[in-house]
Amino acid sequence: MNLKTDLKALSKKELESFIKEQGLPAFRARQLRHWIYERRAESIDEITEFSKDLREGLSKKAYISTLKLLSRQISADGTEKFLFGLEDGESIESVLIPDKDRLTLCISSQVGCAMKCRFCLTAQLRLRRNLRAHEIVDQVICGGRLIHPRSITNIVFMGMGEPLANFYEAVEALWRMTELMKISKRRITLSTAGIAPKILELAEKAPRVNLAISLNATTDEVRSRLMPINKKYPLRSLLDACRRFPLEPRRRITFEYVMLQGLNDTQDDARRLIRILKGIPSKVNLIPFNPYPGSEYRRPSDEEIERFQKIVLGGNVTALIRKSKGQDILAACGQLKAGYG
Template structure:
């Protein structure tokens, strides 16, 4: 396979001497590939072969697509580009995590992460350049927002990570930069490509949201057996309002009803991501209210001790004893609890740390501090 980010067919000159980008094949469905190759009489066959090369084999170099005729490969190089992304930086963690900073030539950068585990290889993908949600604890939200990513830019991240992985990347989480449900059309197209062309199980794909109620219902209507994870982070509206502006529009009770309805529609147990910030979200009172909120809902609460981000809020990570005490309260009330396996701290690839290099048009860097709760 070619080295990631070394795209050879990125632009061409128009008749009036203007440089223009060639159409990119990654992001196209098999049917769209066939249409792009028309009016070739063998377009359907070549479209099927191209889909296999691009997606299931993660091939980015037309010259290496050996099952295609040489003349056809040369034609592809003249007419199209394969991979839409370029790598601006590639960082390696001491724990095996790798992080790529990528862009599509416009230098609006975003990040994706390769997460190898003993029993699987997962990856974390971005859905937007930046994020408009403005969560007060997140580097991405503080950096502001530029635009949605295309389906090709989304699945292109997966393919880049697959090319640098020694093993098959079998699990995908949309927990990188951006709010996936604000870019639902492109996210769903990329998810279907991962399932239909790459061969990933829908059950190994997780979409995370801060709690956009209309889009949760829209996703539920798709009836896809994917996981949906809610970034809850506090069960108390007053606290969540200060941490997450979205809570002003869709408070805890409303978003939890939507998540329960998602479970009813899809049969998929929901995940509640819960960030433990010392003195703010990790108190016994918060744990007791969280247990009440999730009671009777098939769910798992995933605890995430705060990873340092320069938010200017003075947020701190709780000691292990506080984390354990919070977990004991939940478990004593019958809540299914897990704790995030933390990876990639030394390259700022852990939860909430992505996008240190990004600063979009609507960057939020100043806000009044939150009070610490006793």
């Protein structure tokens, strides 16, 4: 067990107290934040702004943690999946998705997930533990280092876990990304399975990043079957929270809709979708299901998906078909299992 203090794990206040306890001036905390989050230093020794004595003295008491890259897989379509090891031996996955001029990093917020969505492989792990804020942020730092000289342009909280079920750490991670790493709020999207009260709390407590809702059904009956969280927060309360979510001008909420043959892909569903999204500035991403070994659902045909899209577009709702990437390396939406079981 490492008895030294992990500087990356400390909040702004905790870092300031730590520096004070060491008898160092307050500006050292600012310098440390700069080196950890902007210069992305992996060790105290890399902080050349500090004298050798200061680096050595500090290294006796503290260190800077980093995720350990356990494996890196590259899909035929260019998607990359990183398996990262955490200090306690757990592991998580992050996925880098190239799309035209974008390089989006999909990050995890928990080890496993407790939400039990029926179409998701991560759900089979159950929740092993919440990630700490620095472990969430470190996926961006390490991912950025691994793909250098390319840079990550967008970040989505759509990997393993439900970020709003790990609310405090997810919000703290968002603050570190926007304030300390200077990543634009417009380039970050948090996706939730629908913990309705936390959506409004997010608007109050976190920087105004983009919001995505994993919707996947247009009736409570089907949604509760697919996503048990719907029994607690049915569509009415979820969509009500979305209606009340304060959006900045010209921003929209993204609704993710994984298309499952014979379950949520009918023409009635398409028409209901238009109806239930009324009054919400929205954009729908239609995601054809990615079957995995043993999955109980099927992907609708291209014609069925296009017919669904046409009806939704006819209702003046933006609807895009998002072909999932990285299927050959199980990196696509709902396929992350971090090598467990």
